[in-house]
Amino acid sequence: MAYSEKLLDHFKNPRNVGTLDKGSKTVGTGLVGAPECGDVMRLQIEVDESTGKISDAKFKTFGCGSAIASSSLATEWLKGKSVDEALAIDNMEIVEELALPPVKIHCSVLAEDAIKSAIADYRKKNGAEVEAEATSEKA
Amino acid sequence: MDKRMIYLDNNATTPTDPRVVDKMVPFFYENPGNAASRNHPYGWVAEEAVDYAREQIANLIHVDPKEIIFTSGATEADNLGIKGVFEMYSRKGNHIITCKTEHKAVLDACKKVEKMGGSVTYLDVKGDGLIDLDELRAAITDKTILVSIMYANNETGLIMPMKEIGQICEEKGVLFMSDATQAVGKIDVNPKELGIHIMAFTSHKMYGPKGVGALFVNRKNPRVKVTSQMDGGGHERGMRSGTLNVPGIVGFGHAAELAAKEMVQDAERLSRLRDKLESSLLANLEECEVNGNPDHRMPHVSNVSFKHVEGEGLMMTFNQNIALSSGSACTSASLEPSYVLVAMGVGDELAHSSLRFSLGRFTKEEDIDYAIEAVTKGVNHMRDLSPIWEMYKEGVDLSSVEWSEH
Numbered sequence: 001m002a003y004s005e006k007l008l009d010h011f012k013n014p015r016n017v018g019t020l021d022k023g024s025k026t027v028g029t030g031l032v033g034a035p036e037c038g039d040v041m042r043l044q045i046e047v048d049e050s051t052g053k054i055s056d057a058k059f060k061t062f063g064c065g066s067a068i069a070s071s072s073l074a075t076e077w078l079k080g081k082s083v084d085e086a087l088a089i090d091n092m093e094i095v096e097e098l099a100l101p102p103v104k105i106h107c108s109v110l111a112e113d114a115i116k117s118a119i120a121d122y123r124k125k126n127g128a129e130v131e132a133e134a135t136s137e138k139a
Numbered sequence: 140m141d142k143r144m145i146y147l148d149n150n151a152t153t154p155t156d157p158r159v160v161d162k163m164v165p166f167f168y169e170n171p172g173n174a175a176s177r178n179h180p181y182g183w184v185a186e187e188a189v190d191y192a193r194e195q196i197a198n199l200i201h202v203d204p205k206e207i208i209f210t211s212g213a214t215e216a217d218n219l220g221i222k223g224v225f226e227m228y229s230r231k232g233n234h235i236i237t238c239k240t241e242h243k244a245v246l247d248a249c250k251k252v253e254k255m256g257g258s259v260t261y262l263d264v265k266g267d268g269l270i271d272l273d274e275l276r277a278a279i280t281d282k283t284i285l286v287s288i289m290y291a292n293n294e295t296g297l298i299m300p301m302k303e304i305g306q307i308c309e310e311k312g313v314l315f316m317s318d319a320t321q322a323v324g325k326i327d328v329n330p331k332e333l334g335i336h337i338m339a340f341t342s343h344k345m346y347g348p349k350g351v352g353a354l355f356v357n358r359k360n361p362r363v364k365v366t367s368q369m370d371g372g373g374h375e376r377g378m379r380s381g382t383l384n385v386p387g388i389v390g391f392g393h394a395a396e397l398a399a400k401e402m403v404q405d406a407e408r409l410s411r412l413r414d415k416l417e418s419s420l421l422a423n424l425e426e427c428e429v430n431g432n433p434d435h436r437m438p439h440v441s442n443v444s445f446k447h448v449e450g451e452g453l454m455m456t457f458n459q460n461i462a463l464s465s466g467s468a469c470t471s472a473s474l475e476p477s478y479v480l481v482a483m484g485v486g487d488e489l490a491h492s493s494l495r496f497s498l499g500r501f502t503k504e505e506d507i508d509y510a511i512e513a514v515t516k517g518v519n520h521m522r523d524l525s526p527i528w529e530m531y532k533e534g535v536d537l538s539s540v541e542w543s544e545h
Contacts, residue, residue, distance in 0.1 A: 003455075011455060017524055034542030035527055036487035038449055038476065042526035060526035062447060065455035068524060113543075 003065065004099035010069035015076050018058040020044040028122025030114040039063030039107070041071050043114035045078055045086070047122055054078050054086060059114075066104035070094050070111040083119055145506045147463040149344075149499030150293050150321060150440060155390070156346040156500070162393040163348065166386035174383045175374060185385045192392025199395040200338070201329045202355055208375045209383055212352035213320040215368075216339035217244040219354050219379060220316045223365025224285045224337065225252045228314070232282035238262040238270050238299075239482040241289050244339075245318050249287075258282070267432035268297040268483045275304065279311045290319035290328065290338075294466065294479040294495055295431040296440025298322070305334025314363060320344055320352075324398035325437060326406060330355055336363045342387065346500055347394030351387035354378075401500070409498045410438035412507045416496060417441050423515040426531075430485055430493060439498040442466070442480075444489040447528040448521040453494065456517035461510055466493035 003011075022029045026047050033040040039062060046056040057075035061068045073094055078086050094100070094108035146154065166188065174189045176182025190204070197204040210216045225235065237249055239261045249259045260278045262270050270288065279286070286308050291298045301317065308315035316337035322328050323338075324345025330338045341352035356378065357363045364378075371380030421427055426446040445453065450465030466477035476490035485493070496510070522528040527537060 011452075014524060019529065031526065031540075032543050035447075035491070035537065036476075036542075038451075038487075038491040040525075040527055040542070060524055060529060062452075062521075062525040062527050063449045064451040067449075068452055117543075 007066065007069045007098040007100070010072040010098070011065045014059075014068060014072040016056075016058050016072065016079075017060060019060065020046055020056065020058050025125050026122075028118040028120070028125070030117030030119075030121060032113045032117055033063070033110055035062065039067045039110060041067065041110055041114040043071060043074060043111070043118050045118050045122060047083060053080060053082050063110075064104070064107065066098070066100055066107040067110060069098055070100070070107045071114065073097060074111045074115055078115065083122070086115060087119055089115055143460050143509065145461045145509055147461060147496045147498060147502065147506070147510060149502075150296075150495065150497035151464060152343045152349065153346045153499050154501060155343075155348055156394060156397060158397060159347055159390045159394045163386040163390040166389050170385075172385070174385055175372065185383075188389050189383055189385060192388045192395075195392035195399075196353060196395040199328075199399045200323060200340075200355060201331060203358060205376075206355050206358050208354045208356055208378050209388055210339075210352045210354055210379055211350055211381075211384070212343070213242075213318065213339050213341035214244040214352075215379075216341070216352050216354040217242070217318050218248045219365055219368050220337045220339055221245065221248040221252060221285070221287060222255075222368055223378070224314060224316065224363075225255065225257050226366035227364050228284040232280075232284045233257045234260070234280055234282040235285045235287065236260045236262065236275065236278050236283060237287045238264060238289070240264050240268065240292055240294075240479045241287070242293055242318055242320065245287055245289065262288075264482050266484050267435070268292065268295050268430070268479075269299060269432060269435060270304075272300065272303050272307065276307050276311075279307070279313060283311070283313045285314045285316055287316040287318070290317045290322040291326075291437050291440075292431075292479060293321050294464075294477060295442045295483075296321070296437035296497070297431045298326075298435045298437060300435075301333045301335065309334050314361075321437060321440075324395065325402060325439065327402070330357075336361065337365070342391035342394055345394050345398045348387050348390040351384050351391045353391070405500050406438040409502065412498055412502060412504060413439055413441050413496070415504075416498075416507050416511060417443065419511040420514060423511070424518050427518075428489075430480060430483065439502075441496045442493055443496070444480075444485065444493040445518045445521075446489065446492055447525050447531055448492050448518055450491055450493055453492075453514075453517050453521050456520055457513040461513055463497070464495040466490045466495065 020027045028045045030043045041061045043059045045054045048055040057078040059071040061071045091108035091112040170184045172181030172185035174185040193204040314336045317335045319340045323340035336357040338355040343349040430442040476487045480490035
């Protein structure tokens with residue numbers, strides 16, 4: 001099974017590896033997967049409150065090459081997006097971009113879960129604002 | 140990019156020794172005969188070559204050439220042994236005992252036996268990877284016809300207590316079979332001395348060609364028979380029909396002769412290299428451990444877990460240069476870790492974090508030096524990326540974390 005150049009590049013030169021302050025109100029953290037299953041992804045976003053856009057994203061992943069590349073790519077895509085735009089990222093976009101083989105599709109699913117989980121964490125921390133936004137949208 | 144290629148996956152298959160290939164080539168050209176053609180010189184030459192190879196192989200394991208049944212490989216030999224005994228001895232009983240860490244060729248043949256109305260006991264292994272002899276003794280009933288325990292494990296290199304198992308089978312009067320695929324040609328294997336009645340092994344794990352293997356079937360005291368699983372011309376004393384793979388058998392024979400001459404010195408050299416690899420990795424990296432009982436191992440195999448690093452990802456840091464195997468098969472939605480390591484109680488996470496190094500006749504010291512450096516670098520790289528390594532370093536109790544299993 002040969003991996004795509006893009007996948008290998010993300011694996012060898014992973015983007016945005018690191019840790020944001022999970023205690024910060026502007027940071028959302030998603031931790032998905034389990035060590036017994038062979039993959040754990042931690043993806044974090046930092047939201048600029050003035051613009052509502054994701055200003056920084058970091059990850060760390062325990063897993064195979066496809067899992068690492070999927071999460072690295074996800075952090076690249078997240079930066080500069082609004083939270084709602086980030087929520088729209090679909091795992092199949094990751095599959096296409098990295099040309100993941102069928103047996104590795106679950107790695108992209110995990111990345112999508114990590115994004116959603118990080119956003120949920122951010123929204124929970126900022127509960128009031130989210131509700132306010134939702135209300136204003138309705139109105 | 141460094142184009143060096145280092146092969147440390149000799150338990151998967153060994154490269155064919157060039158001296159073996161040289162012996163095989165004439166049997167594709169000058170001597171293309173069928174060993175079963177009795178009426179012309181082509182057939183006689185082929186038959187003579189097969190007889191000679193049978194002797195070379197019999198000499199390697201100290202048995203009579205008539206006790207060697209050629210097959211297409213160890214998988215077929217395992218199937219023939221297990222299903223063949225089950226059918227042949229069905230009047231005596233229907234119970235077979237094996238072990239959870241066997242190769243799939245044995246486990247799946249046993250599952251088939253269960254479908255055919257047999258009953259199978261799968262023995263656990265202890266933490267060191269070996270079976271408990273008391274459990275074996277207790278599992279034997281008056282319906283037991285066969286105990287099948289592998290000689291050496293493919294993933295860990297652990298050598299089972301063959302002599303003790305042989306004695307128990309002798310006492311209880313049941314047949315003893317062994318899948319000796321990983322042992323024959325690497326260490327001295329003597330089934331008669333150990334009380335093994337049936338033994339499967341193959342050419343391509345001892346620097347011979349793929350596609351040819353053998354089943355040793357004891358002929359005297361006791362006289363063992365297996366029901367053929369392949370019907371046809373009645374080759375191999377009626378136990379395995381099918382035209383013999385003459386070039387393959389010639390290569391197998393020569394590989395066996397070379398092994399008989401060279402395996403002791405190969406084993407000495409490889410165990411020194413293996414120990415160097417292991418001790419260097421353990422010295423360079425914290426939180427790694429060797430899996431299995433180090434006093435009962437094949438000389439050329441090492442199975443190491445690197446905590447908080449996933450094996451397949453780790454391999455990808457160097458797999459364009461180093462070929463080896465991982466205990467993590469992250470290839471399906473179920474993400475199965477190695478069942479062998481799990482049966483030893485290694486734990487799913489550590490099983491996912493393991494690599495198997497298997498050295499061979501063509502492994503050089505510089506290969507090992509390169510591997511030590513590459514693995515050390517790879518583990519450090521993967522730990523920098525690993526959230527659970529970070530948590531471990533921060534003192535988080537990983538067992539207390541609520542993981543979202545998927």
